[in-house]
Amino acid sequence: MLRITKLGEDVLRQVAVPVEPEEINDEFRVLLNEMFETMIEANGVGLAAPQVDISKRFFVVIADDDVRRVFINPQIVATSSDLVDYEEGCLSIPKIYEKIKRPSQVTVQALDENGKKFQLEADGLLARVIQHENDHLDGIVFIDRGDAEFKKEAEETMAKRQKRYLEKLKAKEAKERKIAARKLAKQNKQ
Structure with a gap:
């Protein structure tokens, strides 16, 4: 299992x-x-x-058709003019959701896992996921495409979560040091 980066980590805002x-x-x-x-x-x-701390242009997708797809150096070459609202979330921004308006169809060119070039026309969930993941390669997260107030609240929520996480981590490390010191003191007495 790879560690999923969270909003606030620099790699999520870099152009890959x-x-x-x-x-x-x-x-x-x-x-x-x-x-x-x-x-x-x-x-x-x-x-x-x-999202796994690698600033390179590729992503993986399994949408509603259960097909494993790899997109290396993807380029969205066309989008439909009709836009659709759909509630999005993100593994890097857990438990935060918002309706985001995106084109309903996309055409994407990319390389597959063997380096072979392909072109795919997608609609529905697959089109949305491709756009969402492609945004990550440009340092864009879905909250950037929503309401400004929603984005602010999401960033504040993630900052609070990160602060709590670091506090828990610090407390855990202090406890582990204390236990190690006790063990060492006990060994030294023997």
Whole structure:
């Protein structure tokens, strides 16, 4: 399982760099499988490289048709003019949801897990997930596309969560140091 980055970590706001052809190898495919496993375990439908702390242009998707799809160096080359509202969430911004307006259809060009170029026309959930994950490659998260007040509240909520997490981590580390010191003192007495 890979660690999923959370809002507030720099990698989520960086523009990711392209994957070089020589990087698409067996080791890379192992990483892609780990991303699929991580995404499935977290109940997600898409996962972009920046979400696992890798600033590279690729993502994985399993939408409503249950097909595993890999998009390396994707480019959205066309979108429909009709926009649809749909409630979105994000593994990097857990338990926060908002209706986001996006084009209902997209055409995307990318490389697959073997470095082969393909083009895909998508609609429905698949089109939305492709757009959401592609945004991650440009340092954009879904809250950037919603209401300004919602974005502010989401950022504040995530900042509070991060603060609580760090406080718990600090307390846990202090407790572990205390236990280790007791064990050492006990060993020294013997």
